[in-house]
Amino acid sequence: MPRGEKRSFECLLCKVKYSKHSVEEGDFYVATSICKSCYRRMQELPASVSCFGKLPSKGFHGYNSHNLVCSSVCPDRRVCLHFTTNRKLKRTK
Numbered sequence: 782m783p784r785g786e787k788r789s790f791e792c793l794l795c796k797v798k799y800s801k802h803s804v805e806e807g808d809f810y811v812a813t814s815i816c817k818s819c820y821r822r823m824q825e826l827p828a829s830v831s832c833f834g835k836l837p838s839k840g841f842h843g844y845n846s847h848n849l850v851c852s853s854v855c856p857d858r859r860v861c862l863h864f865t866t867n868r869k870l871k872r873t874k
């Protein structure tokens with residue numbers, strides 16, 4: 782990455798460009814090159830469409846650390862865990 786470049790990260794899904802600051806703020810995930818808004822959208826999708834950021838529910842896949850896909854295959858696993866945990870916290874409020 783060239784020095785002094787302001788917005789050097791581009792989201793693979795929405796193509797919006799993000800700065801290093803956004804990364805520090807947690808608005809963009811460098812590991813996957815996907816931004817927080819896209820992940821939010823994925824999380825809001827029904828469980829039948831996307832398992833992202835969800836806990837397993839009746840008949841649907843969700844984050845499960847014992848599942849091989851969730852623990853080592855899925856490229857979104859770390860972010861997914863983060864979102865899933867946050868959602869859990871929100872629910873207990």
Ligand SMILES: [Zn+2]
Nearest residue numbers: 792795816819
């Ligand atoms: Zn995005």
